[in-house]
Amino acid sequence: MRAPTGQISRFGTLKTLLQRFAFLSLIGLTFALMLIGKADTVLVERARDAVTDAVTPVLRVMSQPAGAVADFVNNLRELAAIREENAELREANARLLQWQSAAQRLEAENKSLRSLTALVPEPTATFVTARVVADTGGAFAQSILITAGQSQGVKKGQIVMAGEGLVGRVLQAGMYSARVLLVTDINSRIPVMVGEAGNRAILAGDNGLRPRLLFLGNTSAAAPGDKVVTSGDAEAFPPGLPIGQVARVDEGVVEVEPFVVRDKIQHVRIADYGLTGILAQQPPQAAAGK
């Protein structure tokens, strides 16, 4: 009777030891991964590409019910407000018709002036449209996964827009999926112009709802309500893309409310302006090694 019990307890001890060993080595591995993630970004990026490509079809299916519910709720809301909206639209239409004639006049004027100055035209953009299938990172990172990748012509560094304005930039592009770094992410830095004066600044995300303006020479140069648009510095963005408006100026801190609300984006447009930008450059280590 005693032998088997002894055997079992010996097996038990062995199992506990093995488990402890597994636990400790896996904990060690997580720290190793954190270091690798910092040191070898190319390897980690490739791994991320492969995984997002593989999981995006699953996420696409999983995101469909929520999308359907959101559409349904939107429809109901629109139905409820249809009369007022119609009146508003009629008014807006009348206003826009006036603007249209103004725009046509200005376009003609522009054309004749350009012919006088021999201006080199800005590159026109090509667009790809994709669906948002995942909103990842929660409080710790702000990115979305979309259903277009390299096979659709999406490349790292390209600009992502939604109806109201800038969403962010393509951070990594897999074959059939891509990750977009939102303007609110802690790693996002965008050269911008503020207000009508066009004061230069950097719009920096902090994983909160409202990114902040850095390096704005004089904070009194920004007032709540001022529009914030891309400046085109560093050749990462074409100038003039709308991002948001200044929401609060408080003791040197200028907060910007983005036009695009992260939670509401269902589709995005990925624009290729043919800009190389800072993201598409070689990583610093590789450049330094040469």
Next chain:
Amino acid sequence: MQATILQRMDGAARRLVPFGVTLVLMLFAMTPTYVPGLSHITPLYALMAVYFWSIYRPDLLGYGSTFAIGVLEDLLAGTPLGSGALILLLCQWIVLHQQKFFNNKPFGVMWLAFALVAAGASLLRWLCVGLVETSGFTPVTEMAASYLMTVAIYPIVGWFLAKAHMKLLAQ
């Protein structure tokens, strides 16, 4: 009595339930809700699942599976690689080492214990992300909001997990 192939396959599939459910919850955390303000405070769903299975079926969710789910989450979410896996592993380790405490405790106690574990996990994740990212720390308020959401939603997720446990793994 010898089990037939079908029975054996059925058994194997059932043993995969904890891993599968945790994986699905991890992916569920990423699906867009289209509700304004929610994605900022996405609860740590995978943590809830790891906590639950470590209490009720520690035999069916090993450290290796937990690690794999954590790394997959980091790869997908764009968070520093390893940070998600670290908190899941530590949560599992703590629960496994306090098995006696968790034995036959009422739900309120389990919830409170989860609130403690999740607090440690959120803080550690926040530290890891802040130290690894070159751009600095996420605002504490964002982390706290996500933590409160995690604790608040645990009873609902726990109820679903308990249903899955009873339906699929009752023996």
